[in-house]
Amino acid sequence: MSISSYPEEFARRAATVLGLDIEASVIVRDHQLSLRAGSSSPASARCDQAETAANAGPCVDAMDKRSVRVVPSIADSTGWERWREQALAEGYVSALAVPALVREDLAVALNLYSRSPDPWTPEVLTAADGYAQLIASMVRVRLQLAEIEDAAAGLYRNMGDALVAERAVGAIMQTNGCSEDQARHILESASKHRSVDRREVAETILRALVDVDAGDQQDPLGG
Known part of the structure; x- marks a missing residue:
């Protein structure tokens, strides 16, 4: 990732x-x-x-x-x-x-x-x-393509909630230059602010900003 x-x-x-x-x-x-x-x-x-x-x-x-x-x-x-x-x-x-x-x-x-x-x-x-x-427009297209790919390959659908959240925390740490605790707080705050499921917020972050490598596609659970 x-x-x-x-x-x-x-x-x-x-x-x-x-x-x-x-x-x-x-x-x-x-x-x-x-x-x-x-x-x-x-x-x-x-x-x-x-x-x-x-x-x-x-x-x-x-x-x-x-x-x-x-x-x-x-x-x-x-x-x-x-x-x-x-x-x-x-x-x-x-x-x-x-x-x-x-x-x-x-x-x-x-x-x-x-x-x-x-x-x-x-x-x-x-x-x-x-x-x-x-x-x-680029973000919109990227999200649409990511959702189509996920529907076909089941990449994020096959991931448990905890793993999706962990990947999103890593993305937040990298883009915001913050600690793990701060990244978790940011994700939780975003979820609670508008009563949106944490997984939904996490998936949006991953689809919009993260490139998934071949290893992730073949083994989404990291096992």
């Missing part, structure tokens, strides 16, 4: 196309569970990990409210202290968060960071929205 590379590839492409001074990161949010999915640089990854760990920041806010969040001055922003402190420590001056809906209760957001003051022109906003929608 490994974390899929496609969100990171999209983040890198977005950063390259949108400007030399811009770095990008992608967050996926399912049933109030936020995970960093990919980043164009280690600095932007650390910022999004801080945001997902605190469950507070422009991307989370953008997905909750389904609207773009422009942060002209990170230093002057309020309410997202952990994210703000990390972004300033990385040398970022301004940020932009653009959400896109994958399906009900599942969304993505493209977080853009700049070391220059407020570079968010209408052209950049339009392009960023296009990239966010493209990422959402």
